[in-house]
Amino acid sequence: MVTDVSVTSRVSNEAPLTERQWVRRGELLAAARAVFERDGYHAATVSAIVQTAGLSQGAFYLYFADKKAVFAALQEEMATLLRRRIYWATRDEADPGRRLEAGLRAYFEFYDEYREWNHRLTIEGLGIDDSFEARQVQLYETLGSAFGPTMAELRVFEPELAAAALIGLAFQVAYWHHHQRRGQPPLTAASLARACAGLFLHGAASLANPSAQGGIHA
Amino acid sequence: MPDAQQVFSEIENRIKTKPDKAAGMNATYQFDLSGESWTLKIADGAASVSPGAAQNPNTTLIASTDDWMNIATGKLNPVTAFMQQKLKVKGDMGLAMKLQGLLQ
Numbered sequence: 001m002v003t004d005v006s007v008t009s010r011v012s013n014e015a016p017l018t019e020r021q022w023v024r025r026g027e028l029l030a031a032a033r034a035v036f037e038r039d040g041y042h043a044a045t046v047s048a049i050v051q052t053a054g055l056s057q058g059a060f061y062l063y064f065a066d067k068k069a070v071f072a073a074l075q076e077e078m079a080t081l082l083r084r085r086i087y088w089a090t091r092d093e094a095d096p097g098r099r100l101e102a103g104l105r106a107y108f109e110f111y112d113e114y115r116e117w118n119h120r121l122t123i124e125g126l127g128i129d130d131s132f133e134a135r136q137v138q139l140y141e142t143l144g145s146a147f148g149p150t151m152a153e154l155r156v157f158e159p160e161l162a163a164a165a166l167i168g169l170a171f172q173v174a175y176w177h178h179h180q181r182r183g184q185p186p187l188t189a190a191s192l193a194r195a196c197a198g199l200f201l202h203g204a205a206s207l208a209n210p211s212a213q214g215g216i217h218a
Numbered sequence: 219m220p221d222a223q224q225v226f227s228e229i230e231n232r233i234k235t236k237p238d239k240a241a242g243m244n245a246t247y248q249f250d251l252s253g254e255s256w257t258l259k260i261a262d263g264a265a266s267v268s269p270g271a272a273q274n275p276n277t278t279l280i281a282s283t284d285d286w287m288n289i290a291t292g293k294l295n296p297v298t299a300f301m302q303q304k305l306k307v308k309g310d311m312g313l314a315m316k317l318q319g320l321l322q
Contacts, residue, residue, distance in 0.1 A: 019311040026297030077295070084292025084321070088220055091228075 025063045027053045029077065032070045037116035041071060041124040068128060075125065075132060078117060079139045082110050086143065096153040101197035103147065104170055108189035111174040119179060140167055154201070169196055222249075222283060225290040226256050226267040229320055233265035239320055240265060245313045248275035251283040277309040279317075290321055 031053035035044045046067055050060050064070040089106035093099035111118050126133050144163040151159030173196055177187060198206030220228075226249075233240045240263045247258040248271055257272040258265060281289070285304040288294035296318055299305040307314045 019307075019315075022297065022311070022315055023301060026295075026301055030298065030301075081292040081295065084290075088291035092220065092224075 021063070024055065024059060028055065028060060028063055028070065029074055031055075033074055033117055036071065036074070036120050040120060041067075041128065071125060071128065072131065072135070074117070075121065075135050078114060078121075079135065082107070082139070083142060085110055086146070090150075096150045097197065097201055099150050100147070100154075100166070100200065101193050103150075104166075104196050105189050105193035107170050108174060108177075108192045111178070112189055115178045118174070122175065140164070143167055166196075166200055169200060220287070220291065222251060222254065222256065222287065223269075225287065226258065228290075229258060230265045230267040233260065233263070233320060237263050243316070245277065245310075245316075246272045246275045247313065247317065248272040248278040249286065250278060250280045251286050254283070275309060277307060277311070277313040277317075279314060280306040280308070296321075 028049065032044075032049045035048045035052055039045075039048065044067060046057060046060055049067075049070065050057050053059075060070075064073065085106045086103050090099045090103045093102050121136075126136060144160060144167060147163040147166060148159045151162045154162075156162040173192060177192060195207060240260050243260045243263055245260045247260075249256040249258070250271075254269070255271040257268050257270060257275070259268075259272070279286075281299070281304060285294060285299060289296050289299055289305065294304070296305060300307070
């Protein structure tokens with residue numbers, strides 16, 4: 001059973017980029033992410049982005065209409081990376097419980113690697129306008145659909161609801177781990193995934209004993 | 219972690235199941251990884267993958283096996299890899315960029 005998190009390729013009316021343009025656009029995206037992570041969306045400026053990239057303002061506007069457009073492009077790029085990671089982390093796992101845990105682990109590893117971006121997207125990005133929330137909803141729907149067959153194998157009565165609950169659980173735990181649980185040693189993606197899978201599959205009792213199989217310190 | 223054969227088979231399957239991804243494409247890609255080469259041929263949108271080098275590739279992508287696997291599985295952004303010289307491209311760059319869409 002494969003957790004298919006692929007999406008239909010988007011139809012693009014844009015002219016194909018040359019190598020130089022492809023790299024320039026990549027440089028601008030990398031610089032924009034650094035600036036958004038450092039300054040936040042609202043305080044970030046196109047000037048700061050081009051300065052970080054070492055390019056001119058004119059170069060920026062060849063690729064993006066404004067700050068909002070580059071943020072949207074980053075949101076798309078990050079969603080693609082996350083979908084791909086979860087797909088490859090789960091595709092060959094036959095056991096549905098272990099597949100679920102593998103998908104969670106891929107998610108926590110992604111969140112850990114891009115924690116500042118995920119933080120900015122959560123606290124600022126989704127409030128920019130409806131299109132940002134719509135893109136995020138589309139990502140969650142894709143992930144939810146992908147976990148549907150796993151939920152069915154687990155004999156969950158409402159697989160769609162369960163998949164949404166799983167994603168919500170993972171999202172909140174990642175946020176808690178990185179932004180609320182301050183001053184404590186970090187937990188590994190594997191331990192968070194194990195704990196969340198235990199919670200989801202066996203309930204809160206799976207966390208009762210810190211050294212139990214589902215415990216975060218196990 | 220999947221191996222290279224799984225990744226190339228996956229690309230082949232994706233093009234077969236979602237032919238719109240490669241509609242109208244005619245291209246031969248060669249992948250030179252650490253000590254192994256692979257060929258991806260797309261003819262009129264149909265894909266076939268085989269181990270070994272191609273005779274006349276339109277585009278050759280050169281990377282370590284680890285870096286290529288990281289790109290394919292979403293752990294490394296392909297543009298970042300290119301900028302960091304972890305991924306090198308010989309030949310038609312436009313076809314290399316199209317490959318990004320085939321990996322999604």
